[in-house]
Amino acid sequence: MKILVIKLSSLGDLFCALPVVHNLKVALNAQIDWVTQDEYVELVKCFTPVDRVIPFHRKAFFSGLLAFIQDLRTFEYDYIVDLQGLLKSAVVARLARGKWRIGPSFSREGACLFYDAEAGKRNKNRHAVEESLDVVRFLKREVIEPEFPTKFPAVKLEGKRPRVAILPGSRWQTKTWPTGRFAQVAKRLADEKNVSIFLLGGSADIEICKQIHGAIGGNTVNMAGKTSLPEMGGILKQMDLVISNDSGPAHMAAAARTPVLVMFGPTDPARTGPYGVGHRVIKTMLPCQPCFSRACRYDSVKCMDELTVDTVCAAALDMLKSRK
Numbered sequence: 001m002k003i004l005v006i007k008l009s010s011l012g013d014l015f016c017a018l019p020v021v022h023n024l025k026v027a028l029n030a031q032i033d034w035v036t037q038d039e040y041v042e043l044v045k046c047f048t049p050v051d052r053v054i055p056f057h058r059k060a061f062f063s064g065l066l067a068f069i070q071d072l073r074t075f076e077y078d079y080i081v082d083l084q085g086l087l088k089s090a091v092v093a094r095l096a097r098g099k100w101r102i103g104p105s106f107s108r109e110g111a112c113l114f115y116d117a118e119a120g121k122r123n124k125n126r127h128a129v130e131e132s133l134d135v136v137r138f139l140k141r142e143v144i145e146p147e148f149p150t151k152f153p154a155v156k157l158e159g160k161r162p163r164v165a166i167l168p169g170s171r172w173q174t175k176t177w178p179t180g181r182f183a184q185v186a187k188r189l190a191d192e193k194n195v196s197i198f199l200l201g202g203s204a205d206i207e208i209c210k211q212i213h214g215a216i217g218g219n220t221v222n223m224a225g226k227t228s229l230p231e232m233g234g235i236l237k238q239m240d241l242v243i244s245n246d247s248g249p250a251h252m253a254a255a256a257r258t259p260v261l262v263m264f265g266p267t268d269p270a271r272t273g274p275y276g277v278g279h280r281v282i283k284t285m286l287p288c289q290p291c292f293s294r295a296c297r298y299d300s301v302k303c304m305d306e307l308t309v310d311t312v313c314a315a316a317l318d319m320l321k322s323r324k
Helices: 011-028 037-044 065-074 087-095 130-133 135-137 179-193 205-214 229-236 248-255 309-323
Strands: 001-007 031-037 051-058 076-082 097-104 117-119 163-167 194-200 221-222 239-245 258-263 278-284
Touching: 001 011, 001 087, 001 248, 011 031, 011 130, 011 135, 011 248, 031 037, 037 051, 051 065, 076 179, 076 239, 087 097, 087 221, 097 135, 117 135, 130 135, 135 248, 135 258, 163 179, 163 205, 163 248, 179 194, 179 205, 179 239, 179 309, 194 205, 205 221, 239 248, 239 309, 248 258, 278 309
Parallel strands: 001 031, 001 076, 031 051, 076 097, 097 117, 163 194, 163 239, 194 221, 239 258, 258 278
Antiparallel strands: none
């Protein structure tokens, strides 16, 4: 049996889709091919249930369309499973050769017109991992406990344990805890517990991490913008704790079974919090939460500003204590 999975982006969503792919692999003993955006190809190759990764070149879609279609149609699939639910992913599903095209219950932009069926009833009051598992139930297979099978490359690290990774970046300004507070937390952990601090992020996070590194110095390793996504996974796997905004790397750390402490503001941890045991979420309880907005109605992002350094430090120290 051959199954084509379509999940183009984003980083966190790829990890939320991994348990359903693992379920399909186990239940149907299938070859799993995965279509994803080209910037995530090397990462998805680290997902052990995946046999082949097909790059979707969104920035050069039309110039590379013929080659993409040829790659997409290498096999005829028994099931084509779109886990994105957008028009562009549904078009990819229609371009592929297959017997059944299954879309998610949360599809939009008219994507449902391209499917033979949608899996389950729309229900946004649950975690994205549980939502994606509707496909397994639709195919009348037993859902097994969600797992995130990955194989990240080994990365040699300096610095003694405990090791704490700080991920201060986010794609939304409203999801970003103030940079100075990350620095205060890192410095306090380094001073009180003599932890090794690792600053991680992509190219967009270089300046933030530079500021934090300058503020705390000491036993701090700044790796922002210096690693690939697979390498970041290999680093996160070796951490004792990860402190992060609601971001894709937080899900990567959770998949690597590293405890994650996440500050939440405009988004809902019940839907997109780190999945599994041993993780913690810190959030305020304002009446406007969750607003799911990239722009705040207030002069400052109150839901993030009201999260204090003392609260985050206390949670981090408790998590490190239980890690021993």
